[in-house]
Amino acid sequence: MRAIIPDQVKIAYRYPARAVGASGGVLMLVSILLPWSYGGKALDDMSYYGSPSPLQICFGVLAVLVLALLTIPLVGKQRLGAWAKIVAWNTTAKTASITALVTAGIAVTSIAVELGGLVNVEIGGWLAIGGGVAAVASTLFLPDSPEPRLDELKSPKWLQITAIVLLMAAALFAAAFALGQVDAGSFLTLGSFLVAIVMILRQFGVFGWLGMAAAANNRVLVISAFTVAFLFPFTQNGSNANMSIAAQVLIFAATALGLNIVVGLVGLLDLGYIAFLGAGAFTAAVLSESAYSHFDFHPPFIVTVLISGVVASILGLIIGAPTLRVSGDYLAIVTLAFGEIFRITMNNLDGNDGPNITNGSNGIPGIPDLDYFGFNFGQAHVIFGVDIGRFANYYWLMLLVIGLIIVVFTNLNHSRIGRGWVAIREDELAAEAMGVNTFALKLLAFAGGAFLAGIAGAVKAHHDVSVTPDQYIFLESAFLLAAVVLGGMGTVMGVLIGATILKLLPEKLRFFADIRLLLFGLLLVVMMRFRPEGIVADERRQLEFHDENEELAEEVEEELIAHKAHLNPEREAFEL
Template identity: 65%
Template structure:
């Protein structure tokens, strides 16, 4: 009798719980990201490019160039966010993912620039490919990490001295960024540095550091304003007497001062003006005709302070003349009328040549040979040395425009927080409702036009002396369009946003001359992207930010910043 042995069926393979699988996946991703960060730290000491003509000479081994050093900084920040014990408070996973995305974008731009400037990817040395591989590894590793909690750094109650130290450090970073960016003559290097700055802002936002700085700035506004002006005043000392860079910087300030005047019209009152550059031109032509130039057509040469007031008054008068019959229309109709006014001004200046009209501007030739300013014996055209640094004529005009912008900021801030400013905001939000509540709509509109035009005329008076000559072709429609674009890009109704937007739109064409044929395409793409991801602008007014994000939980005004909101209170919808 045979017996059969029955064997038990094999047990099915044990499976790990989902929590353990996620934990192992996160551990593997963290290790991968750490390896990528180590590569980003080490590869800058290798050669990235075969030839020295690419970017800022990345051919050295053992000595990183400036752009390579930024990759090292990115690797260090990524490593800290991955391994630091306080990463839960700053959402280390989200910050690390942002750092990896920024590093990948930065390295892609670097590799593309080397290939374009040297004639192919074959000119990228192994060090460059290793750096790109490190960025990709870091990106892959951080993508599998859990999202992590919302960063709480902005809610940390820090001592006031630490807040002031953070503001000072941020302003010092702005000074370095401005000095380094203006010093880049290579277009690819400038684009790469711009990408690095964008990545840095992205990382600080994702980690909560930007929110903490915003809260610190709201609690220490006086320190912020003082630090900003100290940094702006110190900027010429970083240029080692370079007239080329200071010329760009002074033009940026003139553009920003003009945009602040337009910000009253567009940002506060909500009136779309597409011919605003005419007021800048009116101030410039007034200053030119009253100057001591051999081509000046008016035999009266008052002091410059008087010329500034006359230039502003004439521009404001033009604002009243164009505003009185046209401000009863709004929207697209007002935009068309103001656009036509800008073209009429340019054509009129061309016709004041002694043949088609009185000889005031010499027609298309304009008024050249405008002498440098001489205020109280100080000649703005003469270079001088301060602390061993040569300060040229453009630095002198730069400091003059700083004073002008300071006065404009004082006027703008007081108007914004006054009954007049609240009336402008009410008109912008709902003109019919404002009129029903007793707001003098037409009078406030006219005041906005005249006030903005006066500020543009003041900026034009300085611009005439800095540019040495004034011609009608300098004041075309595209300049008005760039002014409006700068306000929209930076943030309507704010001072900082206008300065940032005007700086970007004025600086980019100067540094990207190789992209000149596609400049309008670049601006259009930039504005479309902004309207999609941040319609309120880079540095928006808190009121407008709430309007665009009234359903976001993280947009609740902080106690420190709530007092800055003026005008009609905005009630957010609560979701329970």
């Protein structure tokens, strides 16, 4: 009886609750026409009447969504037709209300911090907070909706392709607009809005439908993604600061993808992976034409990249051969020690404690920019009337490198070697009993991941102009591991998202520099509690972390059966 009463109360009060929530949505919508701050120095100047700023317009989008989600179901199931069953109206309305309130709260807090107190918050900000509170309170009286089933709608191919292209264009615009936010409060407010939109679309079932469309049009998705990434420098008006961040994100993501082989596919905990990136960077620096390099051998850059990858792979074999027979905490300790040994060794190669190769703690500065076929990466160029700076050139180079790394990672993941890695991760003893050469495959994972990190390090050396041992400390290894865990172990898109978050936030939120480790730790704790499989979940990992969820297991099993039937329909029909 106790379990039934709350639902009865919710059903009895759902119409008044929707009216209250809709009123809150109206208040939030009206608030964007009123000033939020007393002065114009906070956020993007929210001090005008009747002239909302871009961030206020973003908040207005959330207000419209709250209003629509609370009022549209009132027209009745008959008029909504199939939409009444395949869309989780109530759950999505609750998500929209909560995220709108959070966005308004971040904006008001930023105004108070930047202008020196809540007294600087004007009537518009308080209306936004009040409307958000009313909307959130009203959704508590709405019964929970079933899971969204938008992916059950049949859609033509042209609509799927159009949706993918529009999604990529929206991602390009959002990235350009977000990097253009210099103020930390503006960046946080915009970030909250973007997270809100993603959560609302997910609750609405849009991502399920987009996933189906992407699976059916994989080539269109890949081409659109790389086209958008290629066009990104044209949106920055020659800004070296933003393009430097973008290039660093790609270098960080390429290195994390190599670590993803070791951690995500094989399940080995490596806490010294930054050493392989450093090995590639120092090799490229030594072989460059820097005046501080003590080698007379200066091969072309493509040869340098391969040598850097090979050197990093050899280090992977050296550390892997004697230590991969241990696992778990012992392997983590050994790899942690290896990372510190690498840094100390680079410091000692100064001509006093060892041969003079790296100049010790001074490193190798003055690394020249790349110059191929008359295209100097260190000079600005005008392409299609747009200034393209030095860092944009290296961004495009890293885009090509990360594309090759993604191809290698994807093919390895779906190959016999990849299946062997997954078998080792699931149960090493069972895999060995079935004839899998576990030691050789783990050693291959270490060497392969190190090779990819070495390639990224070679580009990083020329991008940074100088290489020093202090750049490759344990903290960087921890960030790489956090990117893999946060984004989603064993996935490509997840690691790219995780690397972007962990590299972009410290650059935009520098006032958190003293407590960023605390914030990252809290973020990982929250992720482990609510979404341990990461932002983008691998199907196997999702089942491992939610093995008690029978409905999820059935859904994944149905997807695997459908995928197998698609690959070999005659065999599947025979088995059934």
